[in-house]
Amino acid sequence: MSDARARRRRWRSWIxxxxxxxxxxxxxxGPAVGPSLATTYQATADSNETAxxxxxxxxxxxxxxxxxxxxTSGLAALGYDVxxxxxxLFTRAHVLSRTVGDYSYYVHSHxxxxxxxxxxxxxxxxxxxxxxxxxxxxYSKDIKDRRAGRTTNLVIVSTCFNGDPNTTLPAAFxxxxxxxxxxxxxxxxxxxxxxxxxxxxxxxxxxxxxxDALKKGKGVGAAFDLAMLGDFTHASFDADWWGTYIWSxxxxxxxxxxxxx
Amino acid sequence: xxxxxxxxxLRIGRRSAAVLLLLAGLGLLMTGLARPTDATDPxxxxxxxxxxxxISSELAATALDRAARTERMLGLTGLSRRTVDRVVDRRGQRxxxxxxGLDAQDRPIAVLRFGLDGQLQAATRLGWRPGSGPALAAxxxxxxxxxxxxxxxxLRPFGTATAARSGANGWSVRWPRTVDGVPVPGDGLRxxxxxxxxxxxxxxxxxxxxxxPSFTIPAASAGAIVTALLDxxxxxxxRRDARIVGxxxxxxAPNDTFASAxxxxxxxxxxxxxxxxxxxxGSLSESLRGLEVSIDAGDGSLLGGDVLR
Numbered sequence: 001m002s003d004a005r006a007r008r009r010r011w012r013s014w015i016x017x018x019x020x021x022x023x024x025x026x027x028x029x030g031p032a033v034g035p036s037l038a039t040t041y042q043a044t045a046d047s048n049e050t051a052x053x054x055x056x057x058x059x060x061x062x063x064x065x066x067x068x069x070x071x072t073s074g075l076a077a078l079g080y081d082v083x084x085x086x087x088x089l090f091t092r093a094h095v096l097s098r099t100v101g102d103y104s105y106y107v108h109s110h111x112x113x114x115x116x117x118x119x120x121x122x123x124x125x126x127x128x129x130x131x132x133x134x135x136x137x138x139y140s141k142d143i144k145d146r147r148a149g150r151t152t153n154l155v156i157v158s159t160c161f162n163g164d165p166n167t168t169l170p171a172a173f174x175x176x177x178x179x180x181x182x183x184x185x186x187x188x189x190x191x192x193x194x195x196x197x198x199x200x201x202x203x204x205x206x207x208x209x210x211x212d213a214l215k216k217g218k219g220v221g222a223a224f225d226l227a228m229l230g231d232f233t234h235a236s237f238d239a240d241w242w243g244t245y246i247w248s249x250x251x252x253x254x255x256x257x258x259x260x261x
Numbered sequence: 262x263x264x265x266x267x268x269x270x271l272r273i274g275r276r277s278a279a280v281l282l283l284l285a286g287l288g289l290l291m292t293g294l295a296r297p298t299d300a301t302d303p304x305x306x307x308x309x310x311x312x313x314x315x316i317s318s319e320l321a322a323t324a325l326d327r328a329a330r331t332e333r334m335l336g337l338t339g340l341s342r343r344t345v346d347r348v349v350d351r352r353g354q355r356x357x358x359x360x361x362g363l364d365a366q367d368r369p370i371a372v373l374r375f376g377l378d379g380q381l382q383a384a385t386r387l388g389w390r391p392g393s394g395p396a397l398a399a400x401x402x403x404x405x406x407x408x409x410x411x412x413x414x415x416l417r418p419f420g421t422a423t424a425a426r427s428g429a430n431g432w433s434v435r436w437p438r439t440v441d442g443v444p445v446p447g448d449g450l451r452x453x454x455x456x457x458x459x460x461x462x463x464x465x466x467x468x469x470x471x472x473x474p475s476f477t478i479p480a481a482s483a484g485a486i487v488t489a490l491l492d493x494x495x496x497x498x499x500r501r502d503a504r505i506v507g508x509x510x511x512x513x514a515p516n517d518t519f520a521s522a523x524x525x526x527x528x529x530x531x532x533x534x535x536x537x538x539x540x541x542x543g544s545l546s547e548s549l550r551g552l553e554v555s556i557d558a559g560d561g562s563l564l565g566g567d568v569l570r
Binding site for chain 1: 306307309310311352353369372374383385387388389390391423425427428429430433435437446447448453462464466468493494495496513514516517518519520521525527547548549550553567568569570
C-alpha cells in the first residue's frame with residue numbers, strides 16, 4: 001500500500017467521530033424549538049424601564065428588566081422570533097410598527113382606561129417608555145387600526161386595569177372576550193391581563209410561574225391556573241384571560257397541545 | 262467464524278467510542294455538575310424556577326395515597342392515573358411533592374402539592390369549568406362553602422374571612438394569616454370557588470418569621486424615614502405629588518425593589534416592618550401610582566417594598 005493511500009485510510013478513520021462531534025454540538029447549541037418556527041413567528045416584548053430609574057425617579061427598580069427578561073425567554077421557548085425593547089426603543093411608533101407583524105405581544109408598563117381627548121371617550125391602553133420621563137399613551141384603538149382585526153395569538157398585558165371586564169385591548173388584538181374551556185377550541189389565541197390595580201411583586205410572582213409552566217409544556221390555561229397559586233401579598237390581586245384554555249401557546253401552524261388539559 | 266465487521270471498522274468504533282465517552286463526560290459536567298442541586302442556591306431570573314429531584318418509591322407511594330384521599334375530599338373526579346414529582350421551588354425556597362392527576366386521555370386535570378411534612382400547600386382543578394349548579398348569591402355563601410371545604414380537609418383557618426367575586430371566574434375566599442394581630446401578607450388560606458361553589462383551587466401558606474425585634478420604633482419614625490427617602494427619590498418638581506397615606510405593621514419578605522443589587526427572589530423569612538403606603542397624584546401618577554416602603558420595625562433599615570405603576 002502506498003504512503004498516500006495509507007494516510008487517506010488513517011484520515012478516513014476519524015470521519016465518524018468528527019461527524020459525531022459536529023452533530024453533538026449542533027444539538028447542544030441549536031434552538032429548543034424547530035428552527036423554522038424561530039424565524040417565522042414574530043413576537044415583541046416591551047417594558048417601561050425609564051420611568052422607574054434615575055433621573056425619572058431616584059432608585060433603580062429591577063422589575064421592568066426582570067419582567068422583560070422573563071417574557072423574552074418565555075416567548076423564545078415557545079418558538080417565537082422575539083425581540084425585547086425598553087428605554088428609547090419602546091415608543092408608541094415602535095409598538096404600532098411592530099404590531100403589524102406580531103404573532104405574540106408582551107408589555108409591562110403603566111396601564112389604564114385612558115381618556116382620549118380627540119374621540120372624547122375612553123380606551124384601554126398603556127404608556128410607552130420613550131427613554132424620557134414624559135411618556136405617551138398607546139391606545140387600544142391605535143393597535144386595532146394597525147392590526148385591522150387580525151388575531152394576535154398570545155398577548156400578555158402586564159399593567160393595571162387591562163384584565164378588567166371593560167378592557168378594549170383584547171379586541172384590538174383580535175381576541176374576543178370569550179373563554180373556551182375544557183374541551184372547547186376557539187383557535188390559537190390567549191389574552192392575559194390583571195384586574196384593577198396590580199403591584200409589581202404580585203405580577204412578577206404570577207408571571208414567573210406562568211412562563212415556567214409554558215416552558216415545561218403546560219397549556220396557556222393550565223399555566224394560568226398554576227400561576228394563580230402564588231403567594232400574592234395583596235388580597236386584591238387578580239388576573240383574567242380570554243381565548244382558548246387548552247392551547248399550547250406555541251408558535252407554529254399546527255396548534256397542538258398534547259399534554260395540556 | 263465469519264467476521265461481520267472488518268477490523269478497520271472496529272478500530273474506528275474504538276476511536277469513536279473514546280471521543281464520545283469524552284464528550285459524554287463533558288456533557289455531564291456541563292448539564293449536571295454545573296447546576297445547583299438544592300433550594301439554597303439563589304434564584305436568578307432566567308434560571309430554572311423549579312427543579313424536579315429524585316423521590317423514593319416509598320415516599321412517592323405515600324404522596325399518591327395522600328393525593329387520592331385529598332381528591333375525594335375536594336370532589337375531584339375523572340382521574341385515571343397520577344404522577345408524582347418532588348419539586349424544588351428555587352424562587353419560593355421550598356420543596357414539595359407535586360401530584361398530577363390525569364384523565365383517561367392522559368390530560369392533566371388536577372395538581373396537588375404537599376409539603377415534606379405532608380400538609381396540603383396547594384391544589385387546583387385544571388380547566389375552565391364554571392359549573393352548572395345555581396350560583397352562590399353572596400359573599401357569605403362563598404365563605405360558608407369555602408369554610409366547609411377547608412373543614413373537610415382538616416384545615417382550620419383563623420380570623421375573619423373575606424370573599425371577592427371575580428366575574429365568571431367565581432369567588433376568592435381568604436383567611437389572611439395574622440400573628441398577634443399583625444398581618445403576614447401572602448400567608449393564610451385562599452380558596453377559589455367556581456360560581457356554583459364547586460372547588461377550583463386552594464393555597465395554604467405559612468412562611469417562617471424572624472424573631473420579634475427587642476424594640477419597635479414608632480410609626481412616626483418610619484414615616485420620617487420614608488419622607489426622607491421620598492425627598493431623595495421623587496424629583497423636586499413632583500415631590501408634592503407623592504404623599505404618605507398610611508403606616509401599618511406587617512411581616513414582610515425583604516426584597517430588591519429599591520436596591521437592585523439584592524437577590525432576585527424575595528427572602529423566605531418574613532421580618533416585622535412598618536409598611537408605609539405612598540400614593541401619587543398629578544403628573545407623577547402618570548407613571549407611578551404608588552409605593553409601599555417597608556421599614557424594619559426594629560432598626561429602621563429599608564427592607565424593600567412594592568411598586569404600583
